[in-house]
Amino acid sequence: MTANSTTAAPPAGTGAPDRRLRGSLGVAGIVFIVVAAASPLGVIGGPVPLGIAFGNGAGFPFAFVIATAVLLLFSVGFTTMTRFVPTAGAFYSYVDKGLGRSAGLGAAFVALLAYLALEAGVFGLFGPALSSLVESYGGPALPWWVWAAAGFAVVVLFGYRNIELSGKLLAVLLLAEVAIVLALDAAVVFSGGGPEGFSTGIVSPSDILSGAPGFGILFAILSFIGFEATAVFRDEARDPDRTVPKATYISLLAIGGFYTLSSWLLISGVGQSGVVAEATENPGTILQTTTETYLGAVGGHIIALLFVTSLFACILSFHNISSRYLFQLGARDVFARRLSVPHERHGSPAFASLAAAGVVGVLVTAAVLLGLDPIVQFYTWLGGISSVGIVLLLVLTSVAVLAFFTRQERGGSRWRRRTAPALGLAGLLLFLAIILQNLPTLVGEPEYGPFSFGVLALLVLAFAAGPLVARRKRTVVLH
Incomplete structure (x- = not known):
């Protein structure tokens, strides 16, 4: 049975600590954090070339249209239910309200696993990318984990402080990465659409259905991870019943529109007839080389720099999200109460942030000690956990809304x-x-094997922990 009481701030004069976060985020602040988590430049330089190469080629941009439409339908019920879920907690609060405490706790553990895994995994992209950038300018050749450790220290510092500081940094980084891609888009448009004119693949049924459209949709879905976290910042938002729904819709439309437009113009800029071959042979450099073609060497250098900052922004966004999951679970006595005590001066989830950093630090350290390839193994495996976990949570939340x-x-x-x-x-x-x-392809296996089954087993165990904890802690309230 779903409990009806809520966890509120303690009455004045009781001496009990205030277990709510403080902040004054508006719609724009939440949108910047959420869109930064989606890493727009990282998507245009990563999943988009892969979707073109291994999905449906010139028809790939239409996959973003499909993904946006489905997620907007999801958001209708999600935002309608928002005013009935008065506490921060995103997915698990909604699942608890609709399906009961056991399912809600299971969803909480799956969400925490997914977000921490993705935060740690992106360090496997950030370290090598920063290392390569530094070396390209004559800097020292250091192991990837040294640069990852430097980024980790900065993330810990910002996570400890008030959310508005992170929001300001993410806004600057996000505006910079979006600006350079839009500059490339404009250059392609003013050139008449590239060497073959504007691509028609986005509106051609034969192109949309060519190749492996399902694989194209897969990469499109992965590009939206993070949009659903708007409700996590409820306690730090101004007028959350209005702010959270607006931020959700704006984030989705901004992300979907940007991805659709920019992927279509990237294909046009390269040339529709040769884009699949180019994306297959050079998936990691197609964005930079295309930018150099239209914006010169300076544009290429800017893209290389902002790709690294885009990955950092993604890590910081997911760190803020996972910290707030830990904070809310501490506030509901699922984890140690200490995690739910806000910083006296910053009003931030400082202890929860340090706990999240500890988990991520252990995962990155384990990858280094085991000698895992930071991209092919570490990022890929943890990305598989996150991908399945987030979509599973979206499904559970939809069922809970209904x-x-x-x-x-x-x-x-x-x-x-x-x-x-x-x-x-x-x-x-x-x-x-x-x-x-x-x-299996997502985690680098030819077919279902130990890593694919391992991903599923971890998620099943995380969800199964919900009912077990619910039985042991019968007073836990999630909404």
Whole structure:
């Protein structure tokens, strides 16, 4: 049974610590944090070339249209339910409200596993990228983990401070990376669409259905991870019942529109007939070489620098998200209460941030000691955990929304309470099936093997821990 009480700030004069975070984030602040987590420049330079090469070629940009549409349908029910879930906690608070405490705790553990795994995994991209950048300018050739450790220290510092400091830094980095890609987009447009004119693949059914469109959708889905975290910052938002829904829709539309436009113009800039071959042979450099073609050597240097800062922004965003999951679970007595005590001066989840950093530090250290390749093994394996975990959470949240509004007839039109969430759930189940089908490729296996099954086992164990903890701690309240 779902409990009805809420965890609130203690009354004045009781001497009990205030277990709520402080902040005054507006719509723009939350959008910057969430969109930075999606790493727009990293997506255009990473998943987009892979989607073109191994997905459906010139038809790949349409995969972003599909993903955006499904996630918007999901968001209709998600945001409609927001005012009935008055505490921060994102997915697990919604799942608890709709499906009960056991499922809510299971969702919390899956979310925590997914976000911590992705934060740690992106260090496997950040370290080598920064190392390569420094060496290209004549700097010392140091192991990737040295640069990862430097980035880790900066993340810990910002995570310890007030969220508004992180928000300001992320805003600057995000604006810079979006600006350079939009500059490339504009250059392609003013050149008449590249060597062959504007690509028609985005509107051509034969191109959209060519190759492996399911694999294309897979890369499109992965590019949106992080958008759903708007509700995590509820306690630090101004007027959260209005701010969170607005930030969710704006983030989705901004991310989806940017990815669709920029991937289409990247294909146009290279040339539709040769883009698959170019993306297959040079997936890691196609963005930089195309930028150099249209914006000169200076543009190429800017892209190389901002790619590194984009990865850092992604790490910092996911660190902020995972810290707040730990904080909220501490506030609900699932984890140590110490995690839920905000910093006296910054009002930040300082202790939860340090705990999240500790877990990530252990994972990165283990990768170094085991001699794992930072990209092919470390990032890929942890990225597989995160990919399956986040889509699974979206599915659970959709089911929770439908279950909640089956009992609760108030709150909006039938479209908002039932129709849109049901359509979103159907799309998300298809996405989950596509990810599971392609999971071996995602983690670098030719077919289902130890790593693929290991990813699924970890997620199953994380979710199964929910009912066990719920039985042992019957007073836990998640919403």
